[in-house]
Amino acid sequence: MKNILKIISLIAMSQFFFTDLHAQGYTSIQYHLGIPVGDFKDYIENSSYSGMAIDYNFKVSPSFAIGAGIGWNAFYERKPYATYEDGTASLSGIQYRYSNVMPVHLTGQYFFLKESNWQPYASFGVGTLFSNRTTDMGLYRWNEDAWRFSLKPEAGVTYSPWHFAGLKASVKYNQVFKKPDTDEGHSFWTVGLGVVFIK
Amino acid sequence: MKIKLMSLVAMFAFIAMQGCYPDGPDYVDELDIVYTNYDASFDFGSVNTYSLPDEVVEVNSSDFSSRNGSDTPEFVDEEYSTLILDVIRENMTNLGWTEVDKEDSPDMIILPSVSKTTYLYYYYDWYYWNWWYPGGYVGRGWYYPGYYLPAYRSGFRSGILFIQMTDAKNSSVDNGVPVPWSVVINGLLQGSPSYFSSRLHKAIDQAFEQSPYLQQEIYR
Numbered sequence: 001m002k003n004i005l006k007i008i009s010l011i012a013m014s015q016f017f018f019t020d021l022h023a024q025g026y027t028s029i030q031y032h033l034g035i036p037v038g039d040f041k042d043y044i045e046n047s048s049y050s051g052m053a054i055d056y057n058f059k060v061s062p063s064f065a066i067g068a069g070i071g072w073n074a075f076y077e078r079k080p081y082a083t084y085e086d087g088t089a090s091l092s093g094i095q096y097r098y099s100n101v102m103p104v105h106l107t108g109q110y111f112f113l114k115e116s117n118w119q120p121y122a123s124f125g126v127g128t129l130f131s132n133r134t135t136d137m138g139l140y141r142w143n144e145d146a147w148r149f150s151l152k153p154e155a156g157v158t159y160s161p162w163h164f165a166g167l168k169a170s171v172k173y174n175q176v177f178k179k180p181d182t183d184e185g186h187s188f189w190t191v192g193l194g195v196v197f198i199k
Numbered sequence: 200m201k202i203k204l205m206s207l208v209a210m211f212a213f214i215a216m217q218g219c220y221p222d223g224p225d226y227v228d229e230l231d232i233v234y235t236n237y238d239a240s241f242d243f244g245s246v247n248t249y250s251l252p253d254e255v256v257e258v259n260s261s262d263f264s265s266r267n268g269s270d271t272p273e274f275v276d277e278e279y280s281t282l283i284l285d286v287i288r289e290n291m292t293n294l295g296w297t298e299v300d301k302e303d304s305p306d307m308i309i310l311p312s313v314s315k316t317t318y319l320y321y322y323y324d325w326y327y328w329n330w331w332y333p334g335g336y337v338g339r340g341w342y343y344p345g346y347y348l349p350a351y352r353s354g355f356r357s358g359i360l361f362i363q364m365t366d367a368k369n370s371s372v373d374n375g376v377p378v379p380w381s382v383v384i385n386g387l388l389q390g391s392p393s394y395f396s397s398r399l400h401k402a403i404d405q406a407f408e409q410s411p412y413l414q415q416e417i418y419r
Contacts, residue, residue, distance in 0.1 A: 078222065083409045088239050088346050090409040093232035096223055136223065138232035138385055139357055 025058040026065070026158070028168045030194030034073035034101075039178070039185025043133075044097050050074040053172075053192060057109050065109040069125065073190065075099040096136040101186055103129045103174050105152045117160050125152035129176045131186050148186060151175045158196050166196045228398050231386035233405045237412060238344040241366070241379040244416045246306035248299045249291060249364070255280040256312040256327050258361075271330045275313050278392065279399070283311050283360065286400050290407040295415025301333045307379075308332065308367045314359045315388060325375075332376070333367070340375045341365070348381060360384040360399070362406065380413065382406040 034048030050073065057067030079095040105125030112120045129150040135142045156170030169192065176186040224230055237243075255275040274280060287309060288298060299305050310328055325340040341363065362382035370376045384402045388395075407413065 076222070083405075089234065089236040091232060091234050092405050092409055094224070094229050138230050139387070140232070 025056065025199040026067075026196050027199070028055045028057075028158075028194055028196045029053075030055075030168060030170065030192035032071060032073055033191040034075060035189040035191070036075060037185075037187050037189065040075075040099075040176075040187055041185075043185070044075045044077040044099055046075065046077045048073040048075045048188075051190065053190070053194075055107070057107065059111075062114045063111045065111070066107065067109065068106050069104070071103045071190070073101050073188070075101070075188075091137070093137045098132075098134040098136075099186070100132045101129055101174075101188070102131075103127065103150055103152060103176075105150065107152070107154075117166075118157060119160065120157045121155070123152075123154040123156070125154065126150075127152070129174060129186060131176075133184070144184070146184070148179075149177045156192070160196065160198060164198050166198065168192070168194050168196045227387050227389045228394075231384070231398055231402055233402050233409065234383040234385070235406050235410050236343070236346045236348060236381050237410065238346060238377070238379040240345055243379070243413050246368075247295070247415060248297050248303075248305045249307040249309055250299055250301040250303075250305035250333075250367070251284060251288060251291075251309050252301075252311075252331050253284070254331075255283050256310075258312050258314040258327055269330070272327050279313075279396070280311075282396055282399060283313075283403065286403040287311065287362065290404065291413075294407065294413050296413075301331070305367050308365045310363045310365060312361045312363075314361065315357075332365075334370060341378050342375055343381060344377050344379065346381075348383065357385055358388045360402070362403075380410065382410075 030053045032048075032051030032053050034051050036044055036047070051071065053069060053071035055067060055069035057065040059065045075098070077097050079097060081092065081094050083090050083092040084095075085091075103125075105127030107123050107125040109121050109123040112122075127150055129148050131144075131146050131148065133144045133146075152172055152174050154170055154172040156168060158166050158168045160166030170190075172190045172192065174186075174188050174190065176188075178184050178186070254271075257273040257275050259273065275283070291298065291309075301308065310332075312327065360382070362384075363378045364380035366377040366379050382403075384399075384406065386398060386402070390398070
């Protein structure tokens with residue numbers, strides 16, 4: 001939580017400083033479809049239809065912006081009745097698996113067109129991902145919270161027919177680095193659609 | 200225009216928040232689980248006979264303390280104890296085991312007990328069976344060679360059927376009673392008697408299904 005507050009503070013501070021430099025700031029709010037991959041997909045196969053992201057970027061040059069973003073997605077899957085083995089132990093039942101993930105990144109963003117309502121861009125983020133993973137089986141619950149280092153390449157486009165707002169579509173890949181000797185992957189794709197406010 | 204955009208943002212937020220609390224279990228039986236564990240060094244193929252009591256003990260938290268075996272604890276209602284014992288017997292027979300009287304030196308003894316509680320104990324006091332167990336060995340309590348039973352707590356009122364298969368030939372006064380195979384069946388105590396019986400039957404069958412090492416040699 002302290003890390004989140006630091007990120008939010010950084011965003012707020014950057015807005016203050018760069019407003020004086022007449023930099024153009026963009027705040028986007030997007031709906032996020034999440035698609036798990038790798039070990040994460042082994043845990044939960046279903047895509048997440050519950051998710052959103054808020055990003056703030058400001059242009060430090062006509063084609064480059066820096067900023068920060070925070071997102072959230074909820075993944076869920078009901079595993080049918082099955083037997084899980086661990087050593088000599090066997091446990092049978094229905095599993096309900098939940099994973100809430102919250103990526104937080106500092107980003108650099110490159111715009112390919114300088115003077116256009118359409119602004120295709122590529123972005124790269126470095127940050128962290130908080131995950132809350134819960135497995136329910138019978139009356140029992142296994143719960144795990146974790147922070148992981150994360151990288152986020154992103155590509156997208158904004159369309160700004162108005163001077164103060166526009167639309168944004170993006171594809172992001174959240175590469176989440178897991179601890180050695182674990183299979184607790186959290187990497188996932190997101191497909192985002194939302195609005196951009198320009199200041 | 201700004202108002203329209205704010206409506207759009209609100210709509211996005213609403214869509215995003217949908218499913219924040221995804222589905223969980225819809226029916227009671229979706230919470231039923233079956234846990235088994237065993238001593239990997241024990242050769243179940245080298246033993247064949249077993250004995251089963253006529254009752255299923257109901258384990259209560261503290262109101263039974265007859266350590267000398269002179270008193271009997273409470274038993275599960277006949278409707279359910281008959282079901283539990285019959286299903287165990289049926290599965291053991293299908294796996295090639297032979298039931299004998301407890302006085303005829305069985306290789307193994309199967310002890311079924313039930314606990315109704317919001318706290319889940321997988322251990323209960325040995326004296327619940329001291330009234331029946333042959334040889335007087337249970338005075339040192341149970342032990343689980345080579346494996347451990349998990350312990351959990353739950354806020355729900357649930358029931359546990361605990362089945363222990365003890366090694367009657369290797370029990371001793373000094374060491375107590377080894378339990379090479381254990382079963383813990385847990386679920387909510389809800390539903391009609393027939394529905395409950397059906398769940399219980401299915402769960403006991405599952406315990407044997409997931410324990411193929413119990414199969415006798417001639418049936419393998």
